[in-house]
Amino acid sequence: MSWADSVADPYARPIRSSWRTYVPPHLRPNTDNAVFGNSNHFGSSSSANRFDRSGRAGSSRGRGRGGGFRGRGRSWGRQTQFHDAPNSDPFDIVEKFDELEVIEDCDDVVGGGGGGGGLNFDAYEDIPVETSGSDVPPPVNSFAEIDLGKALIDNIKRCKYVKPTPIQRHSIPISIAGRDLMACAQTGSGKTAAFCFPIISGILRNQTMSPVSNRINIAYPSALILSPTRELSCQIHDEAKKFSHQTGVKVVVAYGGAPISQQLRNLERGVDILVATPGRLVDMIERARVSLRMIKYLALDEADRMLDMGFEPQIRRIVEQMEMPPPGARQTMLFSATFPTEIQRLASDFMSNYIFLAVGRVGSSTDLIFQKVEFVQDMDKRNYLMDLLHTQCDNGAHGKCALTLVFVETKRGADALERWLSMNGFPATAIHGDKVQMERERALKSFKSGFTPVLVATDVAARGLDIPHVAHVINFDLPKDIDDYVHRIGRTGRAGKSGLATAFFSEKNMTLAKPLVELMQEAKQEVPPWLAQYAETSSAYGSGGGRRYGGSKFGGRDFRNSTQFNSGDYNYSSSYADAVAVADSYVATSNACTYNTPVTTDYAAAGVVDSFAADSRGFAFDQEPIVASGWD
Numbered sequence: 112m113s114w115a116d117s118v119a120d121p122y123a124r125p126i127r128s129s130w131r132t133y134v135p136p137h138l139r140p141n142t143d144n145a146v147f148g149n150s151n152h153f154g155s156s157s158s159a160n161r162f163d164r165s166g167r168a169g170s171s172r173g174r175g176r177g178g179g180f181r182g183r184g185r186s187w188g189r190q191t192q193f194h195d196a197p198n199s200d201p202f203d204i205v206e207k208f209d210e211l212e213v214i215e216d217c218d219d220v221v222g223g224g225g226g227g228g229g230l231n232f233d234a235y236e237d238i239p240v241e242t243s244g245s246d247v248p249p250p251v252n253s254f255a256e257i258d259l260g261k262a263l264i265d266n267i268k269r270c271k272y273v274k275p276t277p278i279q280r281h282s283i284p285i286s287i288a289g290r291d292l293m294a295c296a297q298t299g300s301g302k303t304a305a306f307c308f309p310i311i312s313g314i315l316r317n318q319t320m321s322p323v324s325n326r327i328n329i330a331y332p333s334a335l336i337l338s339p340t341r342e343l344s345c346q347i348h349d350e351a352k353k354f355s356h357q358t359g360v361k362v363v364v365a366y367g368g369a370p371i372s373q374q375l376r377n378l379e380r381g382v383d384i385l386v387a388t389p390g391r392l393v394d395m396i397e398r399a400r401v402s403l404r405m406i407k408y409l410a411l412d413e414a415d416r417m418l419d420m421g422f423e424p425q426i427r428r429i430v431e432q433m434e435m436p437p438p439g440a441r442q443t444m445l446f447s448a449t450f451p452t453e454i455q456r457l458a459s460d461f462m463s464n465y466i467f468l469a470v471g472r473v474g475s476s477t478d479l480i481f482q483k484v485e486f487v488q489d490m491d492k493r494n495y496l497m498d499l500l501h502t503q504c505d506n507g508a509h510g511k512c513a514l515t516l517v518f519v520e521t522k523r524g525a526d527a528l529e530r531w532l533s534m535n536g537f538p539a540t541a542i543h544g545d546k547v548q549m550e551r552e553r554a555l556k557s558f559k560s561g562f563t564p565v566l567v568a569t570d571v572a573a574r575g576l577d578i579p580h581v582a583h584v585i586n587f588d589l590p591k592d593i594d595d596y597v598h599r600i601g602r603t604g605r606a607g608k609s610g611l612a613t614a615f616f617s618e619k620n621m622t623l624a625k626p627l628v629e630l631m632q633e634a635k636q637e638v639p640p641w642l643a644q645y646a647e648t649s650s651a652y653g654s655g656g657g658r659r660y661g662g663s664k665f666g667g668r669d670f671r672n673s674t675q676f677n678s679g680d681y682n683y684s685s686s687y688a689d690a691v692a693v694a695d696s697y698v699a700t701s702n703a704c705t706y707n708t709p710v711t712t713d714y715a716a717a718g719v720v721d722s723f724a725a726d727s728r729g730f731a732f733d734q735e736p737i738v739a740s741g742w743d
């Protein structure tokens with residue numbers, strides 16, 4: 112249980128013995144991926160909805176099945192019962208954090224022994240790790256081995272972080288040594304702390320804390336953390352505030368869709384770490400309210416997303432044209448679970464003598480997530496979804512319904528599905544880029560609290576969000592890009608817990624068949640024979656495409672090790688278009704549509720599409736980026 116869990120879950124006690132540390136699945140005795148019997152997701156879920164299923168029509172499953180459920184207009188009888196939805200403001204964390212005590216006898220944190228609830232932490236060594244670059248600092252086994260400073264170590268104890276996760280073990284020493292870092296690790300494996308700890312520790316060590324802004328009210332943060340969505344920025348801000356508790360380090364968040372005036376006032380009180388979405392940051396810089404002149408640390412979370420063509424121009428402006436110290440004069444840290452080769456090339460412009468680190472395979476999904484793919488035609492999707500939700504509630508402990516995240520392709524589709532679910536007696540809410548910020552926050556809060564245990568979302572919720580107790584991710588509409596799939600399903604199966612991901616697949620998703628099969632095989636998932644068949648067919652016709660990362664199972668991921676790079680074919684300052692032109696297999700996996708192919712997506716339709724994958728494939732380079740269409 113994380114600290115966040117303990118706040119969200121009224122039944123959970125924030126004591127050390129209940130904390131489930133991150134353990135890779137192959138090290139856990141009798142790993143049970145049967146999520147629906149798993150009390151991690153249900154027993155302690157904050158959702159307490161009870162549904163009376165009387166009168167529900169039965170259904171069968173399988174390819175080509177007709178719908179057995181006739182749900183329209185039917186309610187599930189008994190009124191849904193919710194426990195009191197928590198009134199607490201999830202963003203008001205510092206107050207709650209104060210109430211938690213530091214556990215002084217936490218040997219595992221300070222001593223780094225092999226404790227931690229009897230788990231064998233030495234076995235973490237088994238996780239495949241690739242590092243490349245010169246003079247790579249060695250990994251550590253405990254937080255205490257790194258000089259993070261007492262105040263930060265105390266906060267780590269407060270968070271009940273007993274042991275560093277694999278990405279933290281490897282990346283924190285690298286960052287503490289002042290090296291630039293491009294890091295890749297699976298979803299839910301603790302990347303946020305991996306970049307926050309070195310930043311906080313560095314600010315404390317160098318005493319570079321910013322003064323309250325000067326007479327002309329310009330803020331000079333020493334660290335900048337950029338993320339693609341408002342919700343993710345808020346989440347990182349909350350985490351960074353917890354980690355900075357009682358250290359004097361000031362963390363401020365700036366994101367679009369909310370009044371700028373309050374955010375500017377927060378900046379005036381002083382800021383050491385600014386967490387921001389690119390659009391709002393540019394606005395503040397242009398208003399001369401923020402200067403990047405003093406930046407020592409730059410972190411890009413979801414770095415591949417930040418450097419794809421939706422955000423890349425804005426990021427380039429921020430990093431190269433707005434007083435930001437150059438590479439070498441600042442430390443740059445890029446993190447993501449996916450890192451396509453061509454984005455690595457692009458990112459290398461921003462870095463100096465960097466170390467590449469991959470914990471697990473780049474772009475792989477964790478085998479904590481049990482993946483299922485069902486063949487479902489569009490017209491049957493709603494019935495299938497209803498069946499899944501019914502089954503889920505049947506199997507939930509104490510009749511509770513687990514939190515389920517349903518991904519759809521378009522904003523309009525999200526609203527329609529939310530309405531349909533609600534009309535059919537299933538409390539649902541939706542989040543997408545056309546909702547105003549207050550609606551987005553309300554939807555997320557309602558979902559987190561279990562008040563509406565189904566959240567219908569576009570890709571705006573696909574990356575980074577760490578929502579406790581999400582037991583099931585359903586890809587109602589599959590994304591066009593396998594990386595988006597990896598991030599979406601990564602909303603479950605986090606921090607050592609298991610999760611379930613179900614995808615509805617049809618002929619429309621042919622191009623995803625091959626990478627999906629490869630991803631599932633890699634994560635030791637059972638691949639349905641019909642899907643394997645599709646994968647073969649699609650690659651025979653050249654439409655499938657292989658993985659975007661190349662190389663052997665656990666290698667070939669740092670693009671600098673690729674043949675093109677080493678043979679000198681690669682020009683270090685090449686443009687994005689050049690990079691794409693030499694990128695291996697990217698074109699093949701990107702839905703058979705190259706970046707310089709003219710627009711194929713109906714523009715009107717693109718207006719309602721809220722996914723990077725869909726949008727980006729509909730836009731050529733010289734056209735308007737997609738930021739305005741749902742991302743922040």
Ligand SMILES: Nc1ncnc2c1ncn2[C@@H]1O[C@H](COP(=O)(O)OP(=O)(O)OP(=O)(O)O)[C@@H](O)[C@H]1O
Nearest residue numbers: 113272274275276298299300301302303575577606
């Ligand atoms: N050392 C640790 N021990 C226990 N839990 C941890 C540790 N580090 C992080 N966590 C918890 O793991 C969860 C996932 O962490 P985080 O959100 O940073 O993952 P992530 O790798 O950034 O995921 P994503 O790729 O989806 O953005 C969080 O709830 C966090 O509190």
